[in-house]
Amino acid sequence: MLSVNQAVTMVVILHNSYPHLSKIFDALAGIPVIAVDNASTDQSVDVIRESYPEVHLISNRLNQGYGRAINQALAETTTPYMMVINPDLTITQDAVQHLVNKAQQGFQNEWLLIAPNTGETPKFLNTHREDVEPRLSWATGAAMFFQTRVLRELEGFDEAFFLFFEETDLCRRAVEQTFAIYYAEEVDIPHEAGQSAPVDDTIVRLKSWHYQWSRLYYLRKHRELFPLFKQYMKVQALYPIKLRWLKPKAKKRQDYELRLSATRAFLRGKGAFDGEGIPYRP
Template identity: 30%
Template sequence: MTVLSVFIVTYNSAPLLRSCLDSLRAQTLTGNFEVIVVDNASRDESVAIIEAEYPEVHLIVSPVNLGFGNANNLALTIAKGRYLVLLNPDATLTADTLERSLIHMEETSDAGMGGGLLQGTKTEWQPSARLFPSLLNDGLTLSGLANRYPDSRFFGRFDRSWADPLKAVAVDWVPGAFVILRRSLVAQISLFDPRFFLYYEEVDLCRRIHQAGFKVYYWPDLVITHVGGASSETVDELVFASSGKQLTLWRMQSQILYYRKWHGLIYSWLAKVLEQIWHSLRAWRNTNRAPDKAAESRHIVQLWRQAWQETHGGLISPHQPW
């Protein structure tokens, strides 16, 4: 019987795909897992690489970009494993990661999902265990206070940057670069909400896991090297957030959908207004001394209006692909 099904969603991921798949070939958990790759209409050599060099992979080639969540939902339809592992194509695993993750899930009966320690290519720490989004957490991140005081339990609350990264703990949610899920729970609550094309889909899933009476765990002995944002960099026609690699409009649309679903109309509207006010003030301050920054902020204010209109205030998902 297949113990684990590993899902990888690719979108123009050819430069990093070999490293990811090679790390799966090197796993100590041999012969007990399958790898399912869903290609989201890549324009590069991703499909050719898999077909020529990785015959063991179950490959699904989508003619359109399904987004992260819906591509994983498609992989689920053919998966045979008792546990599901979601893995980004720009991530690599240490050799015992799958074996250790399986042990954790088998020994932790209330674990619905588990994640590991994410690190960059130079072993730098990446946020690996987080609190759920909120107006307070948004404000601390937007203002820069979270980055300025990462060791503070209050200011560093969202990314838990104050916490010991080597201590296992139950958390609100873990990033989807690597997670392991209990298949029986997914059968109960479903995998990803199809309305989320990109971003916030794993936060929503973790909400539903908690709602079902299970916990989400951070296990630091699961070590994942994660480049981050590799697929997003291939989409160059949209505006990127200056603080990261998120596509700004897509992030806003998903943020509105998430807040409307879990907190209601007023809360989602306040999340929009909070960032609009911040960037309006930033634009005013930078009008003369930093015109480029002022223009960026004014554009973000406009994008929030667009995101609100296109989601009808979080009621609907715009026609996909976004």
Template identity: 30%
Template sequence: MTPLHRPLTVLLVSYNTRDLLTPCLDALKQALQPFPDARVVVVDNASRDGSAAYLRQHHPEVRLLESGTNVGFGRANNLALPEVADGDLLLLNTDAFVPAEAVSRALSCLQREADVGIVGVRLVGRDGSQQPSCRGFPSPLGEFLARTGLATWFPTVRQVDDRHWRPERSADCDWVPGCFYLIRREVLRQVGLFDPRFFLYYEEVDHCRRVRQAGWRVHYLAEVAVVHLGGESAKSDGEITSAGRQSRRLQLESALLYYRKHGGLTTVLGWSLLQVLWLVLVGAGALIRGRWSRASAAGAEWRLAMAILWATRAGGRALH
């Protein structure tokens, strides 16, 4: 069987990105020319910018599903699972623009490597700048060392982003970002898709971890470069972009959920202690230098982290 015969569904979640839909879908259409039977499904996640009406008018060829409320990224993808045929699934962000050969090469990787369950690609900005694309699982200690600048002194502690990473080399990794995320059909049957507890952030980290635990490889494909703008949905949402407060809340909540799920209460307590230590160091340094606003921000971050730690019962329950 050739890669051209692999059944494929492409799934996009749209949230207030109406102006990106046509350029994204036009690029995707070119990439799907070798796959005339591929289906494109768009879940509109309660956009307020008329995205759903725009899709109905300008892109009637896509299957449109509408969520009554913003259910988050992972749950929005899960909503479309009943629409996914018995084939491979490509998750694509609306702010990601695929070159003509992207889908063919990614599917060819699945065809060549029978134990690869997920394929990601090289992500670049509009200006060609390299974005993190081949990543490691986070840990409380790794996070602390990265934030304090001490990571170079502890090279054996694995970081989310390896400073020795070579973007031009394909390689297996722990996880790949979800903006171009090709999942083998057998993985969907065996592992499923995203854990609905994650409203935003850490969905693909958790999913890749479960996929690897099930015995599949996660592979970064360097030969395909996809332009990814990044953060377009967040920019459109005043609540999330207001000083980044809501975004930071969601990051902290998801981190706690992830650490509790995969490391237990001991890992969450270790994360909490390192958070306090980091913020004490930041606050003390700011006070010594007379940077009162920085010291105040560190205090606010500590209060936020402790509030979410308490509200989630140390990562034991989701808030959204």
């Protein structure tokens, strides 16, 4: 069996994630790491270059989003397994070792990924019994232990997405092609959701707009026509009425405006990125 540093490459996607760097990279010392920095404006890139020269750094001039950044790392991964993690996870080498052992012991079915226990409620495809290996229909993008070969066979993440639904889309494509998504409940890797980067009004606006655009794109891609129609009608017909009655500074007003804007942009054929690879910023 391969040792951990021969078996897996750890991939960390960063955007203004400086406060988490020492915790995550110190925990992974001795394991190959690829860090993809999505146009951070803090000192993340300088700190990695100066304090963690062993980390293979990919520094993007533009924020490429989650899926595109993972695909960049995938192109440079040479190990049989690749584990993608958010910087706001608490991870240990024992947890990584456990996942490597589990992968090398093999499963009954061909598989895409193993999802550790991040504290989020999993969505099971099969009965959760002791004599059946737990399988999921979807895994959170915060921690995903991939079989590199299968991820390449699926052509990685769909790069039309900027934020949201990219892992949902990947998992769905995997299940449709009979690749399993296994759940390792015994491997605890706690996730401080939403803490990977500072949140300000610009980020809130960005997330609201792209969440709606990505949801519509996902539904159309997978031909979920009735849910897609419901989304169109809900946002196009209902939101303008709600906006008439909401006060100018009402908490939900900005979210409604951005989701309406994203829906109208989607209907006009606008993508999440422009022709130069710049993500749309509302």
